Amino acid sequence: MRKQRFTFAELMKLSGLKETLLRRYVMLGLIEPLGKGKRRRLLFDHSAVRRAKLIYMLNKSGYTLEEIRRIFIDSRRRNLESS
Numbered sequence: 001m002r003k004q005r006f007t008f009a010e011l012m013k014l015s016g017l018k019e020t021l022l023r024r025y026v027m028l029g030l031i032e033p034l035g036k037g038k039r040r041r042l043l044f045d046h047s048a049v050r051r052a053k054l055i056y057m058l059n060k061s062g063y064t065l066e067e068i069r070r071i072f073i074d075s076r077r078r079n080l081e082s083s
Helices: 008-015 019-027 046-060 065-082
Strands: none
Touching (some): 019 046
16 A cells, blocks of 8 residues: 655645745755655655644744754664664
8 A cells, every 4th residue: 555645735734834834844854755756846744744743843842943853863863773
């Protein structure tokens, strides 16, 4: 079964976040696209929607985007080490 993929516009609708905010998250590497689809548009999946909402909530609760990025990097590193 193939994962459902969303364009950037659909990611905006599903997450409820503004374009500039989501573009910043992508630019900082907080949200990673799956790749590019037709017309070279970035594609995302449901995990990007969940992550965008989580980043927004963490940022609103006082974490900086740099702190959030470090949390995600550390989490990814721990997952790789435990594999």
